[in-house]
Amino acid sequence: MTELAIHVRGLTKRFGALVAVNGVxxxxxxxxxxxxxGPNGSGKSTTIRMLCGLLTPSEGDIEVLGLRVPEQAEALxxxxxxxxQKFSLFDDLSVRQNLEFLATVQGLSRQDxxxxxDELLKRYHLDDRQEQLAGTMSGGQKQRLALAGAIVHxxxxxxxxxxxxxxxxxxxxxxxxxxxxLADAGTTILVSTHYMxxxxxxxxxxxxxxxxxxxxxxxxxxxxxxxxxxFVIRAQSPRQAKQALDGHPDVLSVAQIGNELRxxxxxxxxxxxxxxxxxxxxxxxxxxESVSPNLEDVFVVATRKHAQREEQPA
Amino acid sequence: MNFRRLWAIMLKELRQLRRDRITLAMIMGMxxxxxxxxxxxxxxxxxxxPAAVVDQxxxxxxxxxVQDLLASGVIQVAASAQSPQQxxxxxxxxxxxxxxxxxxxxxxRKLDGRExxxxxxxxxxxxxxxxxxxxxxxxxxxxxNFHARxxxxxSVVSFYNPERRSPVNIVPGLIGVILTMTMVLFxxxxxxxxxxxxxxxxLITTPLSRTELMxxxxxxxxxxxxxxxxxxxxxxxxxxRVPIRGSxxxxxxxxxxxxxxxxxxxxLISTRARSQFQAxxxxxxxxxxxxxxxxxxxxxxxxxxxxxxxSEALPLTHFMRxxxxxxxxxxxxxxxxxxxxxxxAFIAIMLxxxxxxxxxxxx
Numbered sequence: 001m002t003e004l005a006i007h008v009r010g011l012t013k014r015f016g017a018l019v020a021v022n023g024v025x026x027x028x029x030x031x032x033x034x035x036x037x038g039p040n041g042s043g044k045s046t047t048i049r050m051l052c053g054l055l056t057p058s059e060g061d062i063e064v065l066g067l068r069v070p071e072q073a074e075a076l077x078x079x080x081x082x083x084x085q086k087f088s089l090f091d092d093l094s095v096r097q098n099l100e101f102l103a104t105v106q107g108l109s110r111q112d113x114x115x116x117x118d119e120l121l122k123r124y125h126l127d128d129r130q131e132q133l134a135g136t137m138s139g140g141q142k143q144r145l146a147l148a149g150a151i152v153h154x155x156x157x158x159x160x161x162x163x164x165x166x167x168x169x170x171x172x173x174x175x176x177x178x179x180x181x182l183a184d185a186g187t188t189i190l191v192s193t194h195y196m197x198x199x200x201x202x203x204x205x206x207x208x209x210x211x212x213x214x215x216x217x218x219x220x221x222x223x224x225x226x227x228x229x230x231f232v233i234r235a236q237s238p239r240q241a242k243q244a245l246d247g248h249p250d251v252l253s254v255a256q257i258g259n260e261l262r263x264x265x266x267x268x269x270x271x272x273x274x275x276x277x278x279x280x281x282x283x284x285x286x287x288x289e290s291v292s293p294n295l296e297d298v299f300v301v302a303t304r305k306h307a308q309r310e311e312q313p314a
Numbered sequence: 315m316n317f318r319r320l321w322a323i324m325l326k327e328l329r330q331l332r333r334d335r336i337t338l339a340m341i342m343g344m345x346x347x348x349x350x351x352x353x354x355x356x357x358x359x360x361x362x363x364p365a366a367v368v369d370q371x372x373x374x375x376x377x378x379x380v381q382d383l384l385a386s387g388v389i390q391v392a393a394s395a396q397s398p399q400q401x402x403x404x405x406x407x408x409x410x411x412x413x414x415x416x417x418x419x420x421x422x423r424k425l426d427g428r429e430x431x432x433x434x435x436x437x438x439x440x441x442x443x444x445x446x447x448x449x450x451x452x453x454x455x456x457x458x459n460f461h462a463r464x465x466x467x468x469s470v471v472s473f474y475n476p477e478r479r480s481p482v483n484i485v486p487g488l489i490g491v492i493l494t495m496t497m498v499l500f501x502x503x504x505x506x507x508x509x510x511x512x513x514x515x516x517l518i519t520t521p522l523s524r525t526e527l528m529x530x531x532x533x534x535x536x537x538x539x540x541x542x543x544x545x546x547x548x549x550x551x552x553x554x555r556v557p558i559r560g561s562x563x564x565x566x567x568x569x570x571x572x573x574x575x576x577x578x579x580x581x582l583i584s585t586r587a588r589s590q591f592q593a594x595x596x597x598x599x600x601x602x603x604x605x606x607x608x609x610x611x612x613x614x615x616x617x618x619x620x621x622x623x624x625s626e627a628l629p630l631t632h633f634m635r636x637x638x639x640x641x642x643x644x645x646x647x648x649x650x651x652x653x654x655x656x657x658x659a660f661i662a663i664m665l666x667x668x669x670x671x672x673x674x675x676x677x
Contacts, residue, residue, distance in 0.1 A: 052519055054676045074674075078521050088516035092333045093326065104322035105520045133333075149516075 004063075005030045005157050005188040006051060011060035013046050020046045022211040023060070028190060028204070033183045035202030036192035037299065043211040044192040045085060048159050051190070052082050065157055078107070081150035085161040087142050089149055091135025095126050098134050099148060106153035120148040124178070140171030147178060151187075158182065160191040164198065176201055196295045205295070207302050214302035219295060226293035226301060228268035231275055233261040234287040241279050241286065248278045253300050264297050315525055323522070323530025327504070331534065337500070341538055345492045345545045352488055353481045353554050363442060364392030365412040366404055371420035379431060383414060388449050401434055411436045412449070481554035486641040487610040489546045490633040493539050493572050494604050500535050501580030502593040510590060518674040528669060532577045539573035540566065559644030567647060568636040571657040575629035578664035585671040604630040632656045 006028035013021040021043040028034045036044045049055040051064055053073025062069040067076045089098045099120060103113040121127040124144040129137065134145060143163060150158060160179075164172045176198065183189055183203075191202070199205055199219065206216040215222060229252075235241045238261050245254045245263060252264045263275065272288045279286065331337060367384075369376050383389065389412050395401050401413030413434035417423065423430040437443050505528075508514045517527060543566065550556040558565060579600065587593035605611060607621055608630035617625060625631045632653035639645035647654050 049676060054515070054518065054674075056675065056677055070675075074521070077519060080519075082516075082519040084512065084515050086512045086515075088512045090326065090330065090513060091511070092330050097326070097329060101322055101326050102520070105319050105517075105522050107316070107319070107521060110318075 003030055004028060005032075005065060006034075006190065007063040008051070009061045011047065011050060011062060012058045013043075013050060013055060014058045019211050021050070021057075024208075024211075024213045026206060026213065026216075028188065030188050031183060031186050032203045033179060033189045033191065033201070035199045035205040036190060036208060037194065037196075037199045037205055037295070038192075038208035039194060041210070042208040044208055045161050047208070048082075048161050048190065048192060052080060052159060053077065078153070079156050081153070081155035081158045083146050083150040083158070083160045083163055085165065087134075087146060089134050089142075089146060092133060094131050094133055095137075095145055096121070096130040098145065099152060102149045103152045108153065116152060120152065124148045139166045140168060140174075143167050143171065143175060144178075147175070151182065155187065157188045158190070160189065162192050162194070164193065164195065172198070196299075199295050207299055209299075209303045209306055212306055214306045215298060222298045223293045223295065226264075226268075226297050228270065228290070229265040230291050230293040230297055231263045231265070231270075231272070232289050232291050233263060233275070233279065234259060234289075235261065235279075236285055244279050250274075250278060252304060262291075262297075264293075264300055315523065315529070319522055319526050320530045320533075323527060324534050327531055327534045340496065341542065342545065344496055345488075345542045346549065348488060348492055349485065349546055349549050349553070352484045353550075361387050362390045363388060363411045363445060364409065365389035365414060366393045366395045366401055366410045367391060367414045367416075368395050368398055368401055369416040370397075370418045371416050373421055375424070376416045376420045379420075380414065380416065383431075383449060386449065388412075388445055389414070398432075398434075405434060405436055408436075411439070411442045481550070482556055482642065483638075485546065485550035485554055485556040486637040487608075487634050488550075489543050489569060489637060490572055490608070490630050491605060491610055492542055492546060493569065493633075494576055494630050495601055496542065497535060497539050497573055497576035498580040498583065498600060499594065499597045500538070501532055501577050502583040502587060502597055503590050504531055504535070505581065505584035506587050506590050506593045509588075515676065518676075524669055524672050524674060528581055528672065532581060535577060536570070536573050539576075540569065543569040543573075556641070558641050560640035560646055564640045564647045565637065568633060568640060568654070571636075571654060571661070572629055572633040575633075575657050575660045575664070578661050578668060579629070581668035582664050582671070585668055600628075604628050607631065609634045626656075629657055629660050632660075 004027050006026060008024060008026040011021055011024040011026070012019065024043075024047060026047075036047070038044055046055065050057050051062060051069065053070045053076055056070050064076055065079055067073075069076060090101070093101065096117060099117045100113055103116055108116060118127075121130050124147065126141065126145060126148065129141065134142065137145065143166070147160075147163070150160075164175055167175065172195075179189055179191065180201075191198075193199060202219065204216070204218050205222060207214045233241060238256055238259055242254050242256060242261055245251045245261070250266050250270065252266045254264075255262045265275075272290065275288050276286070279288075367380055369380055384391065393404050393409050395404060395413070398413075398415045401410075401415055404410045405413055415432045415434065416430075417432070420430050433449055435443050508517065547558070547565070551558065580597075583593055583596045583600075587596055603624060607617065607625040608628055609625070610630065614622065614625055614631065635653045636647070636650050636657075639650050640647070
């Protein structure tokens with residue numbers, strides 16, 4: 001696993017005055033599920049499109065599967081699969097016709113096309129719908145079809161751009177099972193998402209915020225850095241406690257979740273008593289508990305840090 | 315170019331087309347509708363124009379002259395009038411298109427060799443005006459006056475269309491008009507639609523080459539163009555007895571050239587248009603000059619020089635010359651090689667531009 005599937009240095013994309021991707025460095029090992037996390041407009045899709053050779057970078061070097069992009073993009077296209085954010089198969093063709101078309105275009109022989117399409121229809125539970133028009137299927141079915149279409153030629157590397165944005169939670173779970181099956185078989189997967197629960201499933205993660213890569217690593221590495229900085233407070237009047245904490249210099253963020261407050265501190269080794277002092281003893285019944293950090297906390301810290309760095313004059 | 319991939323694109327296109335009822339209806343409906351419209355409703359060779367006659371001479375000679383004019387079939391008495399002034403009123407009211415006034419001194423004028431009959435024409439209609447102009451050429455056919463015959467020493471013989479029926483002129487050209495209208499639009503829209511629906515992002519991430527993609531998308535429409543040509547030819551021969559004097563092979567060869575020319579133009583448009591609506595606007599921009607300047611409606615020779623330059627750049631102009639030559643004059647493609655070559659050059663230029671401008675990129 002020393003070899004990298006994707007190696008990117010200083011990747012930048014400008015659309016006029018807008019900087020969509022800003023100096024991103026990225027290393028994705030082979031046979032790994034790599035998550036791209038960030039809000040809408042953070043540059044996830046633009047980065048993926050540059051990696052596939054669909055957009056030309058303004059600056060930076062890209063090497064995917066040992067090929068230089070965009071120069072060798074055509075050779076790369078035989079070895080990658082790309083599932084677009086918007087359903088991009090043909091609504092007015094049947095499920096089977098869509099897959100047969102993609103298999104033929106990807107260069108499978110007539111015999112291979114038939115066996116591969118049959119295999120995919122079965123594996124993705126589409127065999128009883130193979131004559132149905134793709135446009136008439138549900139979100140989850142369309143997404144399974146799109147995944148089948150993206151891997152019809154058994155690519156070494158699979159790009160998935162927010163594959164689960166239009167899908168119910170159960171289909172999402174099911175979909176991730178399929179992704180791990182592929183990863184176990186040796187496929188490298190780069191998947192963008194804005195769901196934290198999906199991010200936690202990835203082997204490695206990169207956080208993007210307005211075009212900048214603000215943090216990367218395994219989920220455990222990322223959360224471990226914040227150990228001792230996250231607390232949950234249960235109070236009679238959480239809004240009052242939140243107001244007291246919001247202005248405190250040691251507090252990075254306070255978020256209300258139901259009746260609880262989730263507090264993220266600027267420094268570690270904070271005790272429960274420190275926090276009780278900070279909250280201003282307003283409420284004796286207040287319960288404070290140290291909790292383990294999650295990826296949402298990582299994202300909050302990473303984006304705040306980045307914003308501060310930007311504000312400081314160079 | 316890989317033929318399995320090319321075939322995959324074509325098959326996909328045909329399958330999608332089969333489910334697109336409106337386009338299918340357009341493919342067959344448009345040739346039939348236009349043929350019937352142009353063949354029956356639009357008749358440039360007018361007969362039975364409503365007319366009124368005032369004969370103030372009332373001599374045997376004047377009555378015979380009026381009878382001769384009526385016998386030409388161009389006019390038909392539709393109202394009565396007593397004075398030339400009434401004729402003018404009738405013209406203005408639109409009740410007649412032609413007024414014939416015979417002055418009281420008809421016989422003397424004729425002897426003096428002056429104009430003996432006045433034909434008043436509703437000049438607000440171009441076609442009526444030229445029809446009436448023919449009427450004025452009509453010899454005053456009287457047995458006692460040989461000079462009248464001598465006044466029209468030039469006789470016109472209509473070769474290739476002796477009965478002067480409009481459909482014979484129109485139907486061959488109509489093949490070109492229909493192909494121009496449908497082929498450019500279909501291809502332009504077919505490619506832009508892929509972009510609009512998001513399918514293009516999928517297609518350009520596959521190993522499909524630009525040429526495979528463009529040729530594969532266009533060839534099914536070429537087949538459709540040939541079907542349309544066949545429909546117009548069959549109906550033209552069956553309904554309007556339009557002759558095919560040259561070889562049928564040449565007719566199809568010329569049609570194929572026009573089809574390819576229009577398809578490559580459509581491709582070029584598709585590389586520039588951002589939406590199906592824009593593609594339609596650009597198509598119209600080509601279609602209107604094609605109809606007006608190709609010689610389909612107005613003769614090429616009568617156009618001012620700049621219009622002729624534009625005309626030469628339009629594929630329909632060259633096709634118009636080819637198809638009329640082949641179908642009506644029995645010429646073969648060898649006789650008309652200039653125009654065939656012009657179409658080939660047009661195809662080569664448009665196709666090269668289109669493939670160069672199309673990128674397998676999103677930016």
